Amino acid sequence: MRKTALSHEILMTVDKPARYIGGEFNSVMKDLNEIDIRFCMCFPDVYEIGMSHLGIQILYAMFNSFKDTWCERVYSPWPDLDKIMRDKNIPLFSLESQDPVKDFDFLGITLQYEMCYTNILQILELAQIPVWAKDRSEDDPIVIGGGPCSYNPEPIAEFFDMFYIGEGEVAYRELLDLYKECKRNGYSREDFLYKATKIDGIYVPSLINVEYNEDFTIKEFTPVKEGVRTTVKKEVETDLNDSFYPVKPIIPFIKATQDRITLEIMRGCPRGCRFCQAGQLYRPIRTRDVEVLKEFARQMIENSGYEEINLSSLSSSDYPELKELILYLIDYCNEKKVNISLPSLRIDAFSLDVMSKVQDIKKSSLTFVETRFFRRME
Numbered sequence: 001m002r003k004t005a006l007s008h009e010i011l012m013t014v015d016k017p018a019r020y021i022g023g024e025f026n027s028v029m030k031d032l033n034e035i036d037i038r039f040c041m042c043f044p045d046v047y048e049i050g051m052s053h054l055g056i057q058i059l060y061a062m063f064n065s066f067k068d069t070w071c072e073r074v075y076s077p078w079p080d081l082d083k084i085m086r087d088k089n090i091p092l093f094s095l096e097s098q099d100p101v102k103d104f105d106f107l108g109i110t111l112q113y114e115m116c117y118t119n120i121l122q123i124l125e126l127a128q129i130p131v132w133a134k135d136r137s138e139d140d141p142i143v144i145g146g147g148p149c150s151y152n153p154e155p156i157a158e159f160f161d162m163f164y165i166g167e168g169e170v171a172y173r174e175l176l177d178l179y180k181e182c183k184r185n186g187y188s189r190e191d192f193l194y195k196a197t198k199i200d201g202i203y204v205p206s207l208i209n210v211e212y213n214e215d216f217t218i219k220e221f222t223p224v225k226e227g228v229r230t231t232v233k234k235e236v237e238t239d240l241n242d243s244f245y246p247v248k249p250i251i252p253f254i255k256a257t258q259d260r261i262t263l264e265i266m267r268g269c270p271r272g273c274r275f276c277q278a279g280q281l282y283r284p285i286r287t288r289d290v291e292v293l294k295e296f297a298r299q300m301i302e303n304s305g306y307e308e309i310n311l312s313s314l315s316s317s318d319y320p321e322l323k324e325l326i327l328y329l330i331d332y333c334n335e336k337k338v339n340i341s342l343p344s345l346r347i348d349a350f351s352l353d354v355m356s357k358v359q360d361i362k363k364s365s366l367t368f369v370e371t372r373f374f375r376r377m378e
């Protein structure tokens with residue numbers, strides 16, 4: 001029987017115990033004797049929301065494809081369990097091994113929206129990891145932030161040991177290799193953080209002093225140590241066809257917010273609206289080859305048992321081979337009894353013919369976005 005960090009009495013008390021027991025289909029278990037690095041990936045929100053996030057699934061599968069690394073997951077406990085954990089002094093634990101997060105080498109926190117910032121503090125407190133980066137010791141995990149909000153890290157910089165700025169597929173391997181080398185040679189946490197600043201995309205707040213103007217805009221960045229760069233370039237995955245994709249998605253025991261396969265067809269948006277955070281952050285636009293997508297779709301349907309596939313991107317109608325992909329999926333999904341969902345369409349660029357065909361399949365859904373372009377008055 002699986003070991004659980006929470007007793008059966010506690011699990012029977014809290015709402016939706018399946019949020020905390022792990023063991024989901026396609027989740028990964030490894031032998032601790034065969035790995036060098038333990039990475040705990042955190043989505044600082046409730047399980048059902050975190051399990052709906054594609055970025056975590058990509059990084060989870062990518063890290064676990066590395067022989068020397070075991071990546072596990074943790075989400076924010078619901079307030080009922082939060083109270084019990086604090087009262088009974090139970091440290092926050094990962095879903096896979098059910099081990100305390102504080103025993104890991106890394107705690108990676110994805111920063112998807114500012115509303116979750118207070119949840120980050122909850123995660124650190126429950127994990128019994130010092131909230132301020134300056135108070136952490138050699139025994140604490142390296143707390144690393146990533147995702148869209150890490151592009152503006154200063155408001156939360158003092159809680160993180162480092163930020164990874166850009167797309168996770170690019171530089172994590174280099175960072176893990178550096179960590180292994182530092183561990184092997186007995187280097188300190190401080191040495192590792194300093195060496196990590198040499199890796200593109202890595203920002204270590206403790207090694208850069210930030211001065212502010214009176215209006216709280218940034219006046220100056222000054223390195224604390226010689227050799228620390230004050231400009232960090234975001235990392236961009238240049239070839240999506242060659243990048244890692246989670247063709248074996250983890251299937252939760254309870255209904256997640258996005259209860260379907262997510263097939264990312266492209267990254268970035270050609271429209272470039274100035275007000276759109278995602279449109280700016282995910283530049284430049286990159287597409288996946290239609291044949292690669294057909295293969296991913298087949299594998300994910302076979303490996304998951306989901307009844308719906310969602311074509312994900314910022315503005316799906318701008319995917320150049322959308323018609324070919326949809327016509328293929330209509331045939332394949334009809335046979336497999338799988339619905340197609342297109343959540344981000346612009347009506348102007350989508351053929352009515354394809355639209356009507358998609359709607360013929362069971363309960364397939366189309367969502368149209370309205371974009372208004374604001375022009376400067378001359």
Ligand code: SF4
Pocket residue numbers: 269270271272273276277278279280314315371
């Ligand atoms: S079209 Fe939509 S996704 Fe693309 S940049 Fe504009 S608002 Fe953002």
